[in-house]
Each structure stands twice: as structure tokens, then as C-alpha cells.
Amino acid sequence: ELKVEQNPLFLSMQEGKNYTIYCNYSTTSDRLYWYRQDPGKSLESLFVLLSNGAVKQEGRLMASLDTKARLSTLHITAAVHDLSATYFCAVDSRYNNNDMRFGAGTRLTVKP
Amino acid sequence: DTAVSQTPKYLVTQMGNDKSIKCEQNLGHDTMYWYKQDSKKFLKIMFSYNNKELIINETVPNRFSPKSPDKAHLNLHINSLELGDSAVYFCASSLTSGGPFIQYFGPGTRLLVL
Numbered sequence: 001e002l003k004v005e006q007n008p009l010f011l012s013m014q015e016g017k018n019y020t021i022y023c024n025y026s027t028t029s030d031r032l033y034w035y036r037q038d039p040g041k042s043l044e045s046l047f048v049l050l051s052n053g054a055v056k057q058e059g060r061l062m063a064s065l066d067t068k069a070r071l072s073t074l075h076i077t078a079a080v081h082d083l084s085a086t087y088f089c090a091v092d093s094r095y096n097n098n099d100m101r102f103g104a105g106t107r108l109t110v111k112p
Numbered sequence: 113d114t115a116v117s118q119t120p121k122y123l124v125t126q127m128g129n130d131k132s133i134k135c136e137q138n139l140g141h142d143t144m145y146w147y148k149q150d151s152k153k154f155l156k157i158m159f160s161y162n163n164k165e166l167i168i169n170e171t172v173p174n175r176f177s178p179k180s181p182d183k184a185h186l187n188l189h190i191n192s193l194e195l196g197d198s199a200v201y202f203c204a205s206s207l208t209s210g211g212p213f214i215q216y217f218g219p220g221t222r223l224l225v226l
Contacts, residue, residue: 031213033213033215037153041219042202042217042218042219042220043155043202043204043215043217044217045214045215045216045217048213048214050213086153088155090155099157099168100157100168101157102154102155102156102157104153104154105153105154105155
């Protein structure tokens with residue numbers, strides 16, 4: 001069964017600091033996704049990572065994928081308050097009937 | 113123009129009732145999805161439709177039935193609502209034939225079953 005684990009689940013950090021959110025998954029996957037969700041809002045797609053070694057960056061966020069380790073990271077550089085949100089990773093896999101599984105989410109709070 | 117729209121945004125109803133949630137996308141995407149987010153914010157995919165064919169049917173109760181009249185619409189019908197169905201339901205769409213696979217989400221429908 002495809003399982004996705006994120007850590008940490010809660011992250012409080014100061015503005016200007018760097019931090020990394022980790023996403024581990026249990027079986028071979030085709031695509032790994034990162035999403036952002038603000039409180040009471042919908043989800044926003046941040047990145048889709050398709051292959052081993054893929055790296056994508058948007059502003060202060062950078063996502064990478066290591067398919068051999070079954071690990072993706074979301075790195076936050078010089079955090080700002082506007083990045084406060086919940087971040088989800090998700091994985092889908094043809095080896096699991098194209099099922100998509102989400103991590104539990106990381107609730108990020110950036111303090112001034 | 114809204115890319116992915118859902119109606120209604122809020123739905124309060126009694127146990128045992130039947131209700132539908134509608135979803136429309138104007139992005140020309142070939143795949144549409146329904147997700148459920150519970151009170152603990154856990155997300156679960158329920159269904160997806162690709163070119164009017166169901167390609168994922170997660171282990172949801174058969175009280176839930178997706179209906180897609182065309183590739184721009186994917187409606188969710190729920191029979192005999194139960195208390196545990198209370199959640200936020202998100203519709204999404206993406207282009208999967210050749211990528212880029214990015215999903216665009218609707219605003220969500222907040223369902224409360226009393």
C-alpha cells in the first residue's frame with residue numbers, strides 16, 4: 001500500500017531562517033506533488049516532480065526529488081510571514097493503480 | 113473567469129438526505145477529481161475521471177457516485193447522507209495527457225450533516 005509521511009507536522013520558525021520539510025513515500029511513484037493551503041482556503045499546486053533528481057524553485061521555495069531514497073524535500077529560504085500555511089505532499093503511482101496519497105500536511109508558522 | 117468552480121460553497125443538510133455538488137472547469141483539462149478533506153485536514157482522493165471514464169475509484173461508500181456529463185463537468189451525488197460525511201469536498205482538474213499534471217482546485221464545498 002502506498003503510504004506518504006511528512007515531517008515535521010508542525011513548524012514554527014522565525015522570519016529570515018531556512019528550513020526543510022521532508023516527504024517520504026513507500027512505493028515506486030510516477031509523480032510527486034507539493035501543495036499549499038491557507039486556512040479556510042482551497043489548495044494551490046506548487047510543484048510537480050516527475051523524475052529522479054528533479055529540482056524546481058519558485059521564490060523562496062525549492063522542491064527536490066530523490067526517487068531512489070523515495071524522498072522529496074521542500075526547502076524554505078529566508079522565510080517570510082506570507083509563507084505561513086499548510087504544505088502537503090502527495091504521490092501517485094501506476095504501481096498502485098494510479099492511486100494518489102497525501103501526506104498529513106506540515107503546518108508552517110513564520111513569526112516576525 | 114474562474115478556472116474550477118463548485119456549487120454550492122456551503123451545504124447544511126439532515127442525515128438521510130440526498131445531495132449533489134457540481135463542479136465545472138474551463139481549462140480544457142482532460143481529467144477531473146474529487147477530494148475529501150476531513151476535520152483534521154487529512155486529504156483523500158475519492159474519484160477521478162479522464163475523458164468521461166472513471167480511472168480511480170477509491171474505497172468510498174457506494175452512496176457516493178460521480179457523474180460526468182462531459183469532460184468539463186464532474187458532479188458528485190451523495191445518497192443517504194451520514195454524520196461522517198461532514199467534510200470539505202474539493203474538485204480539481206488537470207491535464208494528464210502529456211502533462212504537466214498540475215492540478216487546479218475549486219474553492220471547496222463545506223458539507224455539514226446534522
